[in-house]
Amino acid sequence: MSSTSSATTAPAGADSADVHDLIGVGIGPFNLGLACLADPLDDVDAVFLDGRDGFAWHHGMMLDDATIQVPFLADLVTMADPTSPYSFLNWLKHTGRLYPFYIREDFHPLRSEYDAYCRWASEQLESLRWGRQVESVEHDPQTDLFTVTAVTADGVEVRRARHVVLGIGTAPHIPEPLRGLGTAARHAADYLPARGQLLEAGSIAVIGSGQSAAEIYLDLLERQGEHGYRLDWITRSPRFFPMEDTKLTLEMTSPEYTDHFHALPEPLRDQLAREQRGLYKGISAATIDRIHDALYRQSAHRTVPTTLLTDTEVTAAQPRSGAEAGSGEGVELTLRHRQLGETVARTAEQLVLATGYAPRAASMLAGVEHLIGRDDAGRLAVARDYHVDTLGGRIFVQNGEEHTHGLTAPDLGMGAWRSASILASITGREPYPLERRVAFQQFGVPTRTEVPR
Incomplete structure (x- = not known):
């Protein structure tokens, strides 16, 4: 060494x-x-x-x-x-x-x-x-x-x-409307230490999309029958989208695509970063299927007290004064359906914020x-x-x-x-040789070639 x-x-x-x-x-x-x-x-x-x-x-x-x-x-x-x-x-x-x-x-x-x-x-x-x-x-x-x-x-x-x-x-990111809620709101990074307290709540809302949100929702869904809380999953994404991991798409995690992306103008890079979120911030297809299977299995025996809301963003959140433990009314959320433009209120005693990370x-x-x-x-x-x-x-x-x-x-x-x-x-040398071309596809303009006469 x-x-x-x-x-x-x-x-x-x-x-x-x-x-x-x-x-x-x-x-x-x-x-x-x-x-x-x-x-x-x-x-x-x-x-x-x-x-x-x-x-x-x-x-x-x-x-x-x-x-x-x-x-x-x-x-x-x-x-x-x-x-x-x-x-x-x-x-x-x-x-x-x-x-x-x-x-x-x-x-x-x-x-x-x-x-x-x-x-x-x-x-x-x-x-x-x-x-x-x-x-x-x-x-x-x-x-x-x-x-x-x-x-x-x-x-x-x-x-x-x-x-x-x-x-x-990176550090856990909490959007502005969801800050200042104290122990009524926990980031997904702290889910396991807080799970015992969450299971005692009358209602829980998981906010966010992506793999962490899906895993937490599934974990809570599978424990819901024993504890009896209402469970919501709220995401501003238009759907619960799967991670894109087909082989040609995975070629975008390559030196060539990085070269291409790095050379783009800053505004275009920012636009692509927003558009490409589903490539690495989606949910594994297996997890999506497990969630649907769990919902189907439970619904065969009872009405499942859960709501899944897509295209819905939290625009405001405030503690409900005087709310008692188990009342299911710890936080009042203001939700806006982005497609319809309509706003509604919804309450939850505990929030789990699967809202990602920031540098x-x-x-x-x-x-x-x-x-x-x-x-x-x-x-x-x-x-x-x-x-x-x-x-x-x-x-x-x-x-x-x-x-x-x-x-x-x-x-x-x-x-x-x-x-x-x-x-x-x-x-000043390559202790480990760097592969510079690994993809079959070309991400920029094709190289101009001579046409045979």
Whole structure:
């Protein structure tokens, strides 16, 4: 394993004799994959910092039968280095689960398996530093080095590096009309810790579309008979649409399509991002079928107290004063049917907000803001090779470039490719060869060819 230099524990601005080639800020799946790929490289001294005490991935949505929505090859490393010791298959072998996974004949690992695999990989690496909350990144023009300052339980830790890779991930997003509702509204990210309390409510409304909303609705639907609550599912999407995962469509998660998307004008990229949401924010067809089967099965024996509302947006929400637990009247929602333009009121004691995630604010970059490129909307201007600095390849981002790179940004299957690209930029070589053409189709204007005479 590659060694990592020590840090200075001192007030911000203290000097350190050691310089890392790169410092990763945040340790989610993408920076963890970068750490795995950097580990065997003798010419890369890397260290990764995170404020948490260990790896955790969507524990609030770790339902027993939930799977990730990409095949197992989309692990931390395989698509860049199939021989890596940090592969999902190697984890299966180490845990005695390789043959059971083979016999199962399902390419999609359980979500709990993927989380356990990532934790296993993180425990093999010496380059990860937990309990380090990064507060600032600064640049010294004299030395041309970055200083990264983190707060630990023992004080302030200062490190220096030639490159910084930001992988701080996303945070739960709550739309404006649904804010300020206290414990009556919980984001899907906190579903499992809150499920016990939810089951005691008189009524529950799941708000949002996509896989998380569908999984939560199904989980609550299957428990409804025992607990007797009313259950609503409200989405502004025109229908409960399935994720588009046909093979030619999946070619859009390719280097060629990323090249095409990145070269488009900013307004067109924004328009396409809205239009392409169904490609990766829909519901798996299997989950949709399971929901309908559950509704059909239950309706054969009783009237199911549930309502599914599409094309319906929440325009306002307010607590109902004096509502008692179990009354089913904790929050009053104002709903607008977008197709008909009509508005109605509906109450629910508890809300589950499956309203997605948004990029975290990179406040630690304030000290290098003068070196950061921004687009017309004030977002990071991410170059094709994932750097965001005006120095030309010194500060990189992971999963913060959906507006510039399209649907490959959050895609686990392209994570290893992006990490390999970042390592190529940092080292000036390709430690892991980058496939640049993988699709059968062409996404732009065909190349003009000579017509034979």
